[in-house]
Amino acid sequence: MTIDEMSIKLAWISDLHLDHLEKKDPDALVRLGAALESEGAAHILLGGDIADSRCFETGLEHFLDVTRCLIYFVLGNHDYYFGSIVDVRRRAAALSLPGLQWLPKTGVVELNSDTALIGHGGCGDAHRGDMENFILLTDYAAIKELAATINHEDFWINGFRERSALINKLRQMGEEASQNLKNNLEKAADRYKRILILTHVTPFVETCTYRDSPGTDRGFPGFLWDSMGIKLKSFAAEHPDTEFMVLSGHTHEDSYARVASNIRAWSSPAEYGELRYRIVESSGWTVGPSILV
Ligand SMILES: [Fe+2]
Ligand SMILES: [Fe+2]
Known part of the structure; x- marks a missing residue:
């Protein structure tokens, strides 16, 4: 048996929210280490x-x-909260801890001879849904670049009627993130038959659910990376012999959909202060249930 034929197991963890976990359950990480071993x-x-x-x-x-x-x-x-997107990404790119790779910088990772891993966190890109009454997220006040687009009196007191600058910024961010991931998608598709894609925000309306029900027009602007979903569906249609698996979080909801004949997508459940993982196995690239540590 060659190394390529051996099963690879990956542990997928979304929405870790370590700041909450360390207050509520400080021993959870130690238990996770033992569980993954x-x-x-x-x-x-x-x-x-x-x-x-x-x-x-x-x-x-x-x-x-x-x-x-x-x-x-x-x-x-949440990784940008109380700071700026530009600064946090600069710090992520500068991290030089052995064993740690930020996927937008790393690019295409070979998992075995026919499977590649790529990723980008993406964002809720205000590309689909109700642009006048979408759900307001703390993001819009707690992240420097987004807070700079809002009139704070309007946001906090008037019900946030002046949304156009924020919407433009979210769309621009969504498009930039889509371009980064699309570049790596093209490189990966040249060499690999299977592409595993890690995101934070789901690109697909099918896995952008709320309480086991389909998502709503009020939720999509903040919870769906729609510009990426459109690109991915079109790319997958142009590459019918390549299989795409998309792993996302952000909604904290458990969701799965076969989005196209060659795209499968999962969203993972999460709760603040809880630690969960799922095993992703290379034999057929299956995703196991969410396991509470
Ligand atoms: Fe989260
Ligand atoms: Fe999130």
């Missing part, structure tokens, strides 16, 4: 909302110490 997980996929901008590096260091696996990660909206 007994599972035989080779690598960890960390799908964003790791902590916030004040503590994501120390959180990642601690996580690395405990799990002793190679970690591939993307950033979520």
Whole structure:
């Protein structure tokens, strides 16, 4: 048996929210280390909302110490809280901890001879849904670039009627993130038959659910990375012999959909202060149930 024929197990963890976890259950990471060792997980996929901008590096260091696996990660909206997107991404790109890889910088990772891993956190890109009455997220006040687009009196007192600058910014961010991921998608599709894509925000309306029901027009602007979903569906249609698997979080909801004949997508459940993982196995690239540590 060659190494390519051996099963690879990845542990996928989304919405870790370490800042909440360390207050509520400080021993959870140690239990996770033991659980992943007994599972035989080779690598960890960390799908964003790791902590916030004040503590994501120390959180990642601690996580690395405990799990002793190679970690591939993307950033979520909470990772930018109390800071700026530009600064947090600069710091993520500058991290030089052995065993830690930020996927937008790393590019295409070979998992075995026919499977590649790529990723980007993406964002809720205000590309689909009700642009006048979408659900307001703390993001819009707690992240520097987004807070700069809002009139705070209007936001906090008047019911946020002047949304156009925020919408433009979210769309621009969504498009930039889509271009980064699309570039890596093209590189990966040249060489690999299967592409595993790690995101924070789901690109697909099918897995952008709320309480086991389909998502709503009020929810899509903040919870769906629609510009990426459109690109991915069109790319997959042009590459019918390639299989795409998309792993996302952000909604904290458990959801699965076969989005196209060659695209499968999962969203993972999460709760603040809880630690959950799912095993992704290379034999057929299946995704196991969410396991509470
Ligand atoms: Fe989250
Ligand atoms: Fe999130």
